Amino acid sequence: MENKAFEISEAELEVIKVLWKTDKPMTAQEVCDTVVNKEWKYTTASTLLSRLVEKGAVAYDKKGKSYLYYPIIKKEDYKQSQTKNLVSKLYDGSVKNLAVSLFKAGEMSPDDIEEIKKMFHL
Amino acid sequence: MENKAFEISEAELEVIKVLWKTDKPMTAQEVCDTVVNKEWKYTTASTLLSRLVEKGAVAYDKKGKSYLYYPIIKKEDYKQSQTKNLVSKLYDGSVKNLAVSLFKAGEMSPDDIEEIKKMFHL
DNA sequence: AAGTTTCTACTACATGTGTAGTATTTAAAT
């Protein structure tokens, strides 16, 4: 329906973020223990991992009796696609509009502003 | 579960965007006819409007036999909350990280860059 | 007032999501 191959749900995102952050293949158990702000049962983490595998966002290698999961999609790519999506959905595809909105909303810290200026060699 | 009072789904967003853009109360029929890139049946638009009303995102006044719908939540507020959400979910809450990512991804047009520079009074 | 038109309300149904429970398989231990 969309231009995206697959959608990652909120809960699935928590899972793949763990895989991104840890940056080495992990068992479902490890993922479960590492997820932040969640009190998931083991099978919940496991279900989410399976769904991510179905969607092609995650894969695994077998090790002993368990699977070692790792992300297929890259964090940067995902972030960029989500960001592009937001810009096109809400800001008429204009990054400028987004920037203006953030600026006006006072969402930029002095540090942000400093860094952004630097980015533009100013 | 979230910090947000309600979630607006993808399809519902299309509806409320029409209300925002037109900027005057509209009947379900008008909304249906105005939605872009969609071939909805009247009842589909109508269902979505009802769900938005349930969620408190939209309200209506009665006019003749029909309802005139209008948005309760403001476009700017919604955009900002969505943007803040993205920044916190994917950019560690740092607008700077978002800006860097956009810049690196080549998502900023020369015009965007020009305008952003101007925004920083330079 | 009855018929016709046109709204809204209610119902439906498949698929996705959050969250797990139970069954089954398989590796490890003895």
Place this chain on the structure above:
DNA sequence: ATTTAAATACTACACATGTAGTAGAAACTT
């Protein structure tokens, strides 16, 4: 080789979402 412990696979179920059909109500028409 049998038992056991631990993983995965399969099943479940309520609520959200996309998409619409049908029933019922209200307002025009004549």
